Amino acid sequence: MNIDYIIQISGPMLEGARTTVLLFLIVIVLSIPLGMAVTLMAKSRFKPLAWIAHTYIYVMRGTPLLLQLLFFCFGLPQIPVIGQYLVMDRFVAAALGFILNYGAYFAEIFRGGLLSIDKGQHEAAKVLGLSRWQTLRKVILAQMFRVALPAVANESITLVKDTALLYAVAVPELLNFAKTAVNRDFTVVPFVVAGIIYLLMTLVLTLFFKALEKRFKFE
Amino acid sequence: MAMSSMSNIIEVSQLQKSFGSLSVLKNISFDMKPGEVVAVIGPSGSGKSTMLRSLVHLEEVTKGSIRISGQALVENGHYASGAAIKDITAGMGMVFQHFNLFPHLTVRGNLELAPRTLKRKSVQEIKAASRELLAKVGLADKADVYPSTLSGGQKQRVAIARALMQSPEILLFDEPTSALDPELTGEVLRVIRQLAEENMTMMIVTHEMSFARDVADRIFFMDNGEIAEAGTPEELFGNPKLERTRAFLMRE
Numbered sequence: 089m090n091i092d093y094i095i096q097i098s099g100p101m102l103e104g105a106r107t108t109v110l111l112f113l114i115v116i117v118l119s120i121p122l123g124m125a126v127t128l129m130a131k132s133r134f135k136p137l138a139w140i141a142h143t144y145i146y147v148m149r150g151t152p153l154l155l156q157l158l159f160f161c162f163g164l165p166q167i168p169v170i171g172q173y174l175v176m177d178r179f180v181a182a183a184l185g186f187i188l189n190y191g192a193y194f195a196e197i198f199r200g201g202l203l204s205i206d207k208g209q210h211e212a213a214k215v216l217g218l219s220r221w222q223t224l225r226k227v228i229l230a231q232m233f234r235v236a237l238p239a240v241a242n243e244s245i246t247l248v249k250d251t252a253l254l255y256a257v258a259v260p261e262l263l264n265f266a267k268t269a270v271n272r273d274f275t276v277v278p279f280v281v282a283g284i285i286y287l288l289m290t291l292v293l294t295l296f297f298k299a300l301e302k303r304f305k306f307e
Numbered sequence: 308m309a310m311s312s313m314s315n316i317i318e319v320s321q322l323q324k325s326f327g328s329l330s331v332l333k334n335i336s337f338d339m340k341p342g343e344v345v346a347v348i349g350p351s352g353s354g355k356s357t358m359l360r361s362l363v364h365l366e367e368v369t370k371g372s373i374r375i376s377g378q379a380l381v382e383n384g385h386y387a388s389g390a391a392i393k394d395i396t397a398g399m400g401m402v403f404q405h406f407n408l409f410p411h412l413t414v415r416g417n418l419e420l421a422p423r424t425l426k427r428k429s430v431q432e433i434k435a436a437s438r439e440l441l442a443k444v445g446l447a448d449k450a451d452v453y454p455s456t457l458s459g460g461q462k463q464r465v466a467i468a469r470a471l472m473q474s475p476e477i478l479l480f481d482e483p484t485s486a487l488d489p490e491l492t493g494e495v496l497r498v499i500r501q502l503a504e505e506n507m508t509m510m511i512v513t514h515e516m517s518f519a520r521d522v523a524d525r526i527f528f529m530d531n532g533e534i535a536e537a538g539t540p541e542e543l544f545g546n547p548k549l550e551r552t553r554a555f556l557m558r559e
Contacts, residue, residue, distance in 0.1 A: 212407035215363050216421035216473060217397055226424055230411045306411050306453045 097269050097278055104265035105285050108251045111179070111261070112289075115186040115247060120240075122187060123194025128224075130199060141195070148192030153185070154253055160185040161257040179259050190247060197239040201232035234304050241297035245290050262286070314377070316341045316477060316508050317362065322371035324357060331357050332368065333532040341476070342506040346519035346540075349529035350555060355512045358529070359479050362510070363396050375399065376476065400470030404482040406462040408454040408469070414441065415450040418469050433472075440468040444498050460491030467498055478502065480511040484518075496522075516559050520544050528552045 129141035148156070160181040164174035176184070205228055213223040233240075252263040262282055269278035315338040322335040332354050339345055347355045360366040362373060362380075370384040378395045380387060387395065409417050418437040422428055428436075441447050444464040454462055463483055470478060480499065484492040496518050503509065503522050513519050519526055520540040528536040528543060536543060536552045547553045 206405075206407070208403060208405055208407035209409065211365055212401075212403065212409070213421075214365065215396070215399070215401040216469070217393065217425055218421055222424050226420055227409055227411075231409075234411060304411075307455050 093273075093275075093277060094281060097265075097273075098281060101262060101265045101269070101278065101281055101285065104260060104262040105289070107179070107254070107259065107261040108248070109289070111183055111186065111251050111254065112244075112248055114183050115190055116244060119187045119190035120194055122191035123196075123198055126191060126195035127198040127202065130195065131202070145192045145195055148189050149196070153189050153250060154256055156189055157182050157185045157253055157257050178257050179254075182254055182257050182259055186247070186250070190243065193243055194240070197236050197243060198232060200239070201234075201236035202228065204235045205231050234306070237297065237301055237304065241293070241301075244293055244297070248289050248293065249286065315339060315374075316343075316376055317510075318372070318374040319362075320372045322358070322361065322368050322373065324354075324361065324366065324368045324370075331532055332361070335371070335532075335534055337527065337534060337537065339477075339508060339510065341508050343525065344503045344507075344509045344511070344523045345525050345527060346523035347510060347512045347527045347529055348514070348516065348519055348555075348559075349527075349535075353529040354532040355529050356481050359481055359510060359512050362477075362479060363399050363401050364392055365401075397473070398476040399479060400473055400475035400477070401479045402463070402466050402470050402481065402483050404485050406454075406459075406466045406486070408462055408466055410454055413451050413453055414446065414457075414465050417454065417465060418472050421469075422472055436472060437468075440471050441465075443471075443501075444468045445494070458491060459487045460494045463487065463495045464498055467495070467502075475507075477508045477510070480509065480513070482512050482514065484513070484515055514559070516544070516556070528555065530555070 126141045126144060129137045130145070132138045132141075160176075161178050164176075164181070165171045167174065209227055209231070210223060213227045218226065251261060254261045255263045255267070258264075262285060266278040266282035270276065317337075317339040319338070320336045322332050323330065324332040335354075335358055337345075347359065349355050357366050361368050362375070364380065364386075367386065368381060368384070372382045373380040375395050376398065378387075378391075380392060380395050386392060409420065412420060415437055418440065419433050422433045422436070423430065438447070438450070441450055444467055446461060446464055446468070449457065449461065449465070454465065457465065467478075467483075483499065484495050487495065492515065496515065499509070499511065499518075500522050511519070511523070523540055525537060526540055526543040527534045528547075528549075530551055536547060536549050538548075543552065544556065547556060
């Protein structure tokens with residue numbers, strides 16, 4: 089293994105890692121609010137809304153992420169008549185698939201967080217004169233996020249690794265560059281470098297969530 | 308003023324609550340005067356908590372009426388509108404068996420959350436009130452800690468201070484010392500006793516017989532979903548009329 093070679097391939101691989109990070113950020117920023125909204129829908133007293141939320145969660149969790157990505161990138165344009173309007177940039181289509189998939193998982197994580205909150209919290213808030221919406225905002229959500237934090241951390245780390253699925257829809261990213269270099273140069277080194285870059289990314293996330301958990305310990 | 312101080316602050320008549328064929332409250336009627344302290348005793352499952360909770364609309368009754376300061380919360384089983392219910396119950400504070408403090412907020416945050424959210428007072432007034440009430444319950448030095456660091460007795464005193472933040476006309480206590488270690492009940496009971504001396508109107512569901520006897524103007528003995536016997540502490544503890552009251556007091 090020679091240092092010059094590693095430096096030489098690291099440039100394009102970090103370039104690929106940029107796509108990975110970009111996808112990660114887009115998906116996290118959009119799928120967490122989506123998950124939150126779906127959780128609230130699932131709890132809605134208006135039944136059709138709850139039914140839609142449950143169906144959505146069931147479909148997104150019940151089918152492979154890879155199938156969903158292929159569906160958005162290559163399936164949608166094949167739909168008769170409207171398909172021609174559904175041709176998207178592959179990165180955008182894949183990001184959409186990721187957001188919808190992770191939104192469903194986050195919805196379930198948040199639902200678990202809500203279940204953990206004692207009904208005494210709602211009662212105390214009600215007697216103090218808070219409306220349902222005020223109670224949700226000021227009392228329930230903060231506690232729910234705290235309970236959900238370890239699971240959210242876990243899911244985020246899974247997302248970093250799942251971005252490698254972009255490989256399957258031919259969007260150039262970290263793994264894609266590594267594979268190209270391996271094929272071209274007949275060496276395993278690019279895979280090792282890719283592994284290290286993934287580890288660095290997940291390390292940053294791990295430390296970030298550790299700090300968050302500490303910050304919101306309420307002690 | 309003499310007239311209004313004579314009128315009832317709570318009027319409950321023929322309250323009933325049932326789940327299917329199971330009736331939890333059977334024909335409960337009573338009045339309370341301003342400044343009066345009523346202790347509710349009775350075996351578990353007798354409907355004490357359900358009755359108390361129905362006064363602040365944490366439980367809905369099936370039949371009967373509840374009037375708070377003359378306003379009907381529920382009249383013959385028909386509830387007032389949502390806004391009216393909020394308005395009518397706004398003057399009632401409640402202290403729960405398990406405190407129900409907000410764990411994500413500091414002690415001060417627990418006291419100030421509702422008033423700050425509802426914005427009925429200025430932030431200055433709210434801060435001054437929380438400082439004063441924490442001092443009143445003896446926890447001035449705990450304003451900035453989280454509830455998880457407090458003992459049970461301290462938590463319950465915070466809960467009382469939080470309830471007092473809404474300047475309630477009526478305070479309801481649902482077994483305020485039942486979740487506490489015996490050595491911690493004293494500090495909570497002292498605070499409640501002080502409120503009684505300040506003429507706070509209170510209804511206290513409790514298992515602390517000697518405290519009930521000591522602090523209450525009247526005792527309700529509930530059994531099997533009804534107020535079986537009511538009277539002054541002297542009457543009820545000294546000379547209970549019913550055999551089941553006598554049997555209950557013997558057991559306690």
